[in-house]
Amino acid sequence: MNKLALSLATLRYDHMTDLMIGAVTAEGITLNYLDLHYHDILLRGVMFHDFDVQEISFAKYASLRASGDDSLIAIPVFPNRMVRHNAIYILDGGPIHAPADLAGRRIGLPEWAQTAAVYVRGLLAHYYGIDLKSIDWIQAGADEPGRGEKVALSLPTGLRLTPVADRSLSQMLPAGDVDALICAQPPKCYGANPKVRRLFEESLDIEQSYVRETKIYPIMHTIVIRKEILDRAPWVAANLYAAFEEAKRRSVERALYTGASMFPIAWHSNSAQRAKEIIGEDIFPYGIELNRVTLEAFLDYTYEQGVCARRLSIEELFVPSTMVHAAV
Secondary structure, rough: OEEEEEEEOOOOOHHHHHHOOOOOOOEEEEEEEEEEEHHHHHHHHHHHOOOOEEEEHHHHHHHHOOOOOEEEEEEOOOOOOOOHHEEEEEEEEOOOOOOHHHOOOEEEOOOOOOOHHHHHHHHHHHHHHOOOOHHHEEOOOOOOOOOOOOOOOOOOOOEEEEEEEOOOOOHHHOOOOOOOEHHHHHOOHHEEEEEEEEOOOOOOHHHHHHHHHOOOOOOOOEEEEEEHHHOOOOHHHHHHHHHHHHOOOOOOOHHOOOOOOOOOOOOOHHHHHHHHHHHHOOOOOOOHHHHHHHHHHHHHHHHOOOOOOOOOHHHHHHHHHHHHHHOO
């Protein structure tokens, strides 16, 4: 029987590598891996549906689903996860010294619906008790002017979000026109300007304590499949999920148990073992049950912040066959 040929667009993660090179295969499927920049994947995938299977911003995907768009449907594979305390940038000598100081200030971000920003705002509101409506939010490109939102927003009454089209956040923070930035990637002003620093300069212990205490291990991206493919071949979802899971299992095994420097990072095995103490036996979990706390918190945040027009349930996000498969 001929295998179904599908294009796959993701970043080149180690936990995807065995799938990319064919060391792990999805039953009945031939994957054509496309090595692209993430912003190309996002733009072409969301706007034009150029790929059969792709990585996508979790917040943008949730926003699409909440608005009734089911052209892309996710499986519970989460290739990009990061705790985001280190995504807050401030000006040394400015008015911000601690999280509480962010209340009532002007804060810039590249997009309201950027997943990292969703988690940071959730952190500020639910962990540090800051009223998001007390803040003047400024939306602009991180390093280049002209960036806009990619999905429709349903902002809550009383929340102030002002787009700025002719300046970048990297220009505004050093000039003192905003008091802080929330950026998934370090803005160019960080490093270029010695006065720009992170609010949490030594964030590792703080972030690990946060995950240990809250059980929230933020999910940045998920994997989606074009609905028209699932309509024709519904078995694709479960077979892909199993393949992604096996590729990830092999990567985690390399990180934890191989007595060699499998990654160009000193003490990577020690770091992986410490993550095991905090996160659990599976240090990079896919599926629903091991991620339920994180998923529920994320769906709360997206609704409260107006990224989603309504509060989604976990069941609305994922192909049902993968939810059953992933919970086993």
